[in-house]
Amino acid sequence: MKAWTVVRIGDPQEALELTELMNPEPKNGEVLVKVESAALNFFDILQCQGKYQEKPDLPFTPGAEIAGIVEKVGDGVGIQIGQRVLATPQLPAGGLAEWVVVKEEGVFPIPDSLSYSEAASLFITYQTAYFALHRTARLQKGETLLVHAGSGGVGSAAIQLGKAAGATVIATAGSDEKTAICKELGADQVINYRTEDFVSLVKEATGGKGANVIFDPVGGDTFDRSRKCIAFEGRLLVIGFAGGRIADAPTNHALIKNYSVVGVHFGLFRNLYPEEVMKAHHELMDLYEKGAIRPMIYEEYPFEKVPEALDLLGDRKTYGKLVVKPQ
DSSP, X not given: OEEEEEOSSSSHHHHEEEEEOOOOOOOTTEEEEEEEEEEOOHHHHHHHHTOSSOOOOSSBBOOOXXXXXXXXXXXXXXXXXXXXXXXXXXXXXXXXXXXXXEEGXXXXXXXXXXXXXXXXXXXXXXXXXXXXXXXISOOOTTOEEEESSTTSHHHHHHHHHHHHTTOEEEEEESSHHHHHHHHHHTOSEEEETTTSOHHHHHHHHTTTSOEEEEEESSOHHHHHHHGGGEEEEEEEEEOOOTTSOOOOOOHHHHHHHTXXXXXXXXXXXXXXXXXXXHHHHHHHHXXXXXXXXXXXXEEEEEGGGHHHHHHHHHTTOOOSEEEEEOO
């Protein structure tokens, strides 16, 4: 089979080679999936560069989100051959390949109505946003949710899930094109943070009270300014640090406004409570069937264009998810 392999540390164009590997065989508790679509993530770039927290020995195949068809199963597996699934492969045998073996707990059934490209784009972003909004923030109907980087993968998921929960959603993005995308996703109000002050606009929109929940994948200055428009008893969610700087959280300010700064570590939650993740998956599938959520795909690329697609993703000029199709 063909697979993209990191053979040296560097940017994707330098690090990746399209190689021929033996087709994998599932062992006990494993599933062989024929890959129909694979979604790209920013951490794929970090893995190529050797900057990610997981540093497998070379060579390895990246790719954490795929969708396809179950072709074989190992002993003790309850999933049926022919089942359409999304799956989350683990390093060093990631999903940027024509076939991939995945542990059964990393395989999730999908309905016929969900395309493979949408399914591959759904797991990390929607599960993270669902976990953050429902379990961590306990978002309530009628509350105001501020979503930063709303046109990105996880931000776009948070907008849709916030609206599905009955919240008023305000979204920020860095261009008029991206704020228009946030509006299409269902945001009630959009803010171009490069030309507008989101702090004053959020206060204005909430009658001076501020946002009840702030979804922040950016960190740095965005986190610092978000503290100025958080509501009393609000929840400020730390999703990530796309802005590059890890901000400090002054405890005296949290005390004065009685708000919580809450870390969102979905990966560890998934390891600790896999049954809750499967339950959330079924709820997300139900929301998809009802038309409440739909993964936003920037573009589909042929398998041979993986390095170019990752470079485009790294330039941060895209929105939603980038998908490659091995077949």
